[in-house]
Amino acid sequence: MALKIVDSCVNCWACVDVCPSQAISMGDTHFKISARKCTECEDDYSDKQCASICPIEGAILLADGTPANPPGSLTGIPPERLAEAMREIQAR
Numbered sequence: 001m002a003l004k005i006v007d008s009c010v011n012c013w014a015c016v017d018v019c020p021s022q023a024i025s026m027g028d029t030h031f032k033i034s035a036r037k038c039t040e041c042e043d044d045y046s047d048k049q050c051a052s053i054c055p056i057e058g059a060i061l062l063a064d065g066t067p068a069n070p071p072g073s074l075t076g077i078p079p080e081r082l083a084e085a086m087r088e089i090q091a092r
Helices: 014-018 049-053 079-091
Strands: 024-027 032-033
Touching: 014 024, 014 049
Parallel strands: none
Antiparallel strands: 024 032
8 A cells, every 4th residue: 555756846845744554655756655654544534645635636556556746636637738729838
């Protein structure tokens, strides 16, 4: 049982202070979650605290490898609409 922080992490430190098991520490390039310490907040909180505060979509993966905050979940902008807007901006 463990979550994983991936390269899109911007090292904002938000997750460090909210982790009840103190499983988050600085890795070589971004924060990492210790699989040995991570409890996925079971018995402490109903939501995974690191994912609930993370401002970056897709930066934290659940144990099954899916993003805790998938694209569009934080911004409310569907990925297709964001891609369309980006193409429009780049065409200018």
